[in-house]
Amino acid sequence: MKRLIVAAGGGGDAVAAAMLHAALYATDDEPALVLTYSWDRLIIDPVPGPRAPSDFTGLRQLAPHVRAVPGAATLKPPYGATLPRLAAELPHTFALIDPYAGAEGIARQLDELTIHFTPQTIDLLDVGGDILAHGDEPTLRSPLADALTLAxxxxxxxxxxxxxxxxxxxLDGELPADVLRPRLGPLISTFTPEHTQAITSVLTWHPSEATALLAATALGARGLCEVRDAGLPVPLTAEGPAIHQVDLAAAFSGNRLARAIADTTTLDGAEERCRAVCGSSEIDYERTKARRLSRQQPGRAVPHDLLARIKAFEQAALTRRATHTTVRRLAEALGLTGAALQHLAQLNAPRASHLPATVWKLQRR
Incomplete structure (x- = not known):
């Protein structure tokens, strides 16, 4: 395969890899190989942390320590994942990052793929830019996945x-653009509406917020979007569709967490060092949230008063000066289950106009 794209932080970056391939390698006569985590939010996967190869059935071996996730792969209960459906809908080959062997194990996977496939290019892609974190930024919420792939x-x-x-x-709601700007390298390309066509079908169901906003800004969306369960405000600006190149060695040198976990051989070891550097890890947050959700009474996936509740949310968000939200943010704010994501996207599709169905433009009633 000519192109190896490493999705730095998870499923959203894997979706964006398809956009990147369309933007930079449109003349290629073959799809890319995308190395990615299977690490979904709790609204999709109720078990905290990333999925290991042993959590799947039907994987295909690419190299001694690398497995591809085909569209027919399934998850063992109680796990959930978006990756098999992504593989079924996109032409690219998706290989599974196994973080349970630490940064050294992921480096070994990369070595095996580059030796076996001898790709012409290798891109490490991060949507949002938290891979450029130093580790002490107060807005940083999920540093571990990106730091592992960077290391x-x-x-x-x-x-x-x-x-x-x-x-x-x-666009990931972690490091503001003003903080990132001095850490970015040259602008190498800008996504256009044409590039979003590579993932149009995926954005009718995939819960990634950052990649949906990446596509939305490429399609011209501007304003302020609330994301995640906390309702973080993310500006949608002309900078949104930009692709910058950053010196890998400089990014690694500036990322305290990546340096601290570079020699780890287990995910537990990487988590322990993440707590030491950043105070916690995103898996700790997921564990806490999963316990809280387990104590809640199960509700209806789609409540009978859904439209009234959406209207109330919209009016409250507008008073916070928001212009957009995401279906994931809306589902979590209304206390809905993961099954409601698709329903909300379907509700939004006729009103979304040219935007992805998972990006909700707020309307005054």
Missing amino acids: ACARARAAARIRLLVAGPG
């Missing part, structure tokens, strides 16, 4: 060939 790429034999790309600075 692995820095340790890989092909490190000198790996190009770090940051798309949509600030």
Whole structure:
């Protein structure tokens, strides 16, 4: 395969990899190989943390320590994941990052893929830019996944060939664009509406917020969007569709967490160092949230008064100066189950106009 794209932080970056391939490698006559985590939010996967190869059935071996996730792969109960459906709908090959062997294990996976497939290019892609965190930023919420892939790429034999790309600075709701701007390298491309066509069908159901906003800004959306369960405000600006290249070695040198976990051989070990550097890890947050959700009474996936509740949410969000939200934010704010995500996207599709169905434009009633 000509192109190897490493999705730095999870499912959303894997979706964005398809956009990147369309933007940079449109003349290729073959799809890309995308190395990615299977790490979904609790609204999709009720079990905290990333999925390991042993959590799946039907994986396909690509290299001694690398498995591909085909569209026919399934998850063992009680796990959930978006990756098999993503593989079924997109032409690219999706290989599973296994973080349970730490940064050293991911570096080994990269080495095996580069030796076996000898790709012409290797891109490490992060949507939002939290891969450029130093580790002490107060807005940083999910540093571990990106730091693991950054450390692995820095340790890989092909490190000198790996190009770090940051798309949509600030769109993940972690580091603001103003903080990221001095850390970015040159602008190498800008996503256009044409590039979003590669993932149009995926954005009718996939819960990734950052990648949905990346596509939305490429399609011209501007304003302020509330994301995540906390309702973080994310500006939608002309910078949204930008793709910047960043020096990999410099990013690794500036990321305290990536340096601290570079020699880890287990996910537990990486988590322990993440707590030491950042105060906690995103898996700790997921564990706490999962316990809270388990104590809640199960409700209806789609309540009878859904439209009235949506209207109330919209009016409250407008008073907070928001212009958009995401179906994931809306579902969590209304206390809905994961099954409601698709229903909300279907409700939104006729009113979304040219935007992804998972991006909800607020309307005054």
